[in-house]
Amino acid sequence: MQTWKLGALTGALMLVSSALANIEEDLSTVLKFGPRVAGSEANEKARAYFEAQFQALGYMTRRDVFTYPRFDDLGSDVRVGTRTLAGRALEGSTGGTVSARVVRVPGVGTPENFRAVNVRGQVAVVQRGQIPFLEKARNALAAGAAGLIVVNNEDKELQGRLGERTELPALAVSSSTGAGLRNDERVTLNVRVRDGEVRGVNVVAFKSGVTRPEILFGGHMDSVLRSPGANDNLSGTAAVVEIARRTATTPMAQRSYFVLFDGEEDGLRGSRAFVKENPLLVQGLKAMFNFDMVGVNVTPLNVSGESRLVDIARQAAQIAGSSPDRGGSDQAPFAQAGIPTLFFHRGLDTNYHQPTDTLADPALIRATVDAALKTADAALLAVPAGR
Structure with a gap:
């Protein structure tokens, strides 16, 4: 036109x-x-x-x-007590709000990493790297996680793509934000997205x-x-x-x-x-x-x-x-x-x-x-x- x-x-x-x-x-x-x-x-x-x-x-x-x-992120974040920490939804993520405990998964989110901890109903936190974001999300879903946070390996905002629609609220955060997420701490994960x-x-x-x-x-x-x-x-x-x-x-x-x-x-x-x-x-x-x-x-x-x-x-x-x-x-x-x-x-x-x-x-x-x-x-x- x-x-x-x-x-x-x-x-x-x-x-x-x-x-x-x-x-x-x-x-x-x-x-x-x-x-x-x-x-x-x-x-x-x-x-x-x-x-x-x-x-x-x-x-x-x-x-x-x-x-x-x-796919647009309309303002996603993770709230810890009175603090609001910025993040960005992984493209392909579903929207949603999850209030649960943080479970820090050792490693980058392989099936073996998830077998080392219990993330069922919780917010899984994994490191960026080695495997695609989509695999991390699929492994989190298979382990029963209610939400996923991927921590960048740099202190920068991370723009990531899952590559296909995934029924899991998934957020990417900077390395400094990720370092502040303590194991077993209760958080509220807010993933606000729009496909249009x-x-x-x-x-x-x-x-x-x-x-x-x-x-x-x-x-x-x-x-x-x-x-x-x-x-x-x-x-x-x-x-x-x-x-x-x-x-x-x-x-x-x-x-x-x-x-x-x-x-x-x-x-x-x-x-x-x-x-x-x-x-x-x-x-x-x-x-x-x-x-x-x-x-x-x-x-x-x-x-x-x-x-x-x-x-x-x-x-x-x-x-x-x-x-x-x-x-x-x-x-x-x-x-x-x-x-x-x-x-x-x-x-x-x-x-x-x-x-x-x-x-x-x-x-x-x-x-x-x-x-x-x-x-x-x-x-x-x-x-x-x-x-």
Whole structure:
């Protein structure tokens, strides 16, 4: 499904004073909205802000709407006396509240581990590792546990998937939270979940009359639950919008599409939907450039992807490169469709998917844009359309 917003000149002029911004303003404005989980109010506020940016620059914008199923944690925890300890439901877990004793199971939750203790009717606590979460849950059920808590091996929130629906309230907690759960202590396990449909929305920007672009610049706008997503991936979003700013009055704008994908964190949902719904446009591309986590210099700027594009980036912009890439971001559906892709990234920082992902360096984002534009100019000369 597609909905349209036309960036008419009069509308653009009205937006200039409030909408034309720079990277610093992009970061400070959008971070105030909070975590941009697909389908959330913060996600919509960010989308509206960036639409205004594109329109003020004279671009037309289009909203591509798609839907997909998603498992949501609505705020799960474990209560010990007057203390409430945060956790996250394992995807596939059933919801429910269990008040019972803690039984610390030695090890990672193998059948042998469960045979060493009596968890019947109680809340079993096991360590992460060695076997899949689903096996831990199945073993807990077989042993008669009423609930399961999996303790991470790091002091970080754990996002885990069972892989299939399991009739057991199952919660994941950090290592420090797990260390505070004492054997035989009475707790209340609250697993609050929802299985439902999410409405995702991609923002597509282009100049009037451009229907067969040669290059697509993309990055995902959504973040994960509880994470403001400054580096992952407001930095990449800001890079795409900055490229649109710099090229707005140049020939590059007449050869480009700019796409802010939604639902990347839920499995590349937005980019998959775009490739599926726009086959002729996609097959006409010479290249797709994707930007993800370019605001923290964990490693120097790196590119990965189609070997010719990697070589061009090395020569034109002196970027370190490797190919092929791991395919973990929005370039993957384009590569699977046979389109040359280039993935710009700076590595995973320690705040990845954490509430502390609040900082991105505008200078690093600008340097990424500089390199991308040099590479794009060279690539449009060197790479034939499609494959």
